[in-house]
Amino acid sequence: MAVYTDINEIDLAHFLKDYEIGELLSYKGIAEGVENSNYLLHTSSGSYILTLYEKRVNSNDLPFFLGLMRHLAGKGIRCPLPVNQKSGSSIGELAGRPAAIVTFLEGMWMRRPTVQHCFALGESMARMHVAGEDFPMRRPNALSVEGWRPLWNNSKAGADRVEPGLTDETETDLAFFESNWPSHLPSGVIHADLFPDNVFFLGNKLSGLIDFYFACTDLLAYDVAVCLNAWCFEKDHSFNLTKGTALLRGYNSVRPLSADEAASLPVLARGSALRFMLTRLYDWLNTPEGSLVVKKDPMEYIRRMRFHRQIKSAEEYGLILEGSKV
């Protein structure tokens, strides 16, 4: 579960005095998620999500995240809208943590996304990239290639216990990425963690994107690579080419990938698999036993890293060259 910081009714009622969202009727902690503490609030004016920001969120980045949600919502992207305090600020403090309230989005995330869901995700991600073009703030991706080695250095002592040989495998990959990471591709606002649990659907219709707390300014095609990893592998770890084709078709229907982006997709997908392996490995080794947070398995991403090493071109992910600018 992800409620690291407990709140009590008195403190919450006091905190809500700074907002104009009516009277608190009920609140409860939300079990899902691993990063921040989330509460569902019911007030006399409706439902809201209260987030208390935890370890991986730097409070200096909150204006970027909340400003981005406001910008995207203003451009018609369905995502939570931050609620301002009476003072005009969207960031407060509760139980000693930075905190914000955003609007509640209807829908649920798909435990088993279908081909149609993958298409809708691709389309919506591309719309988000286009809508972000004139967002004026910038935030470098702290979890891109320069951030991977420090993360690795904090986990490598335990790596071979998780998977024998992982130390050598990761060192080789890191060295490869440090000299071969693309830098010439189009960049802009990316979500950077657009996993199925951050995308809501009502039936087959995508109803919203949530959790912008890794969003940053980085290569747009890197977001596509993250999603190929997160949406197109089956439980048996095989890549589902039909889902890959649908995701890329959906994306290209709004923002066609360039020839350079397409050519870089294998290295971006491989790098993104390493990035999620690294954060999962760190959490796997450092989350105390008995903690209520469900740890995510680094093995899933070790297998993806191995898969991507065999890939030679974006067509192997399902990219159909006809109809794109490739």
Ligand SMILES: Nc1ncnc2c1ncn2[C@@H]1O[C@H](COP(=O)(O)OP(=O)(O)OP(=O)(O)O)[C@@H](O)[C@H]1O
């Ligand atoms: N705006 C929203 N509307 C409805 N539900 C929401 C909203 N924001 C968050 N939730 C609920 O809270 C859960 C956790 O939210 P979120 O994914 O932001 O947390 P997190 O700890 O940052 O998770 P993650 O592990 O994905 O990084 C979601 O799965 C969803 O159930």
Ligand SMILES: N[C@@H](CCO)C(=O)O
């Ligand atoms: N989406 C991430 C966890 C949240 O950062 C993962 O599956 O590893």
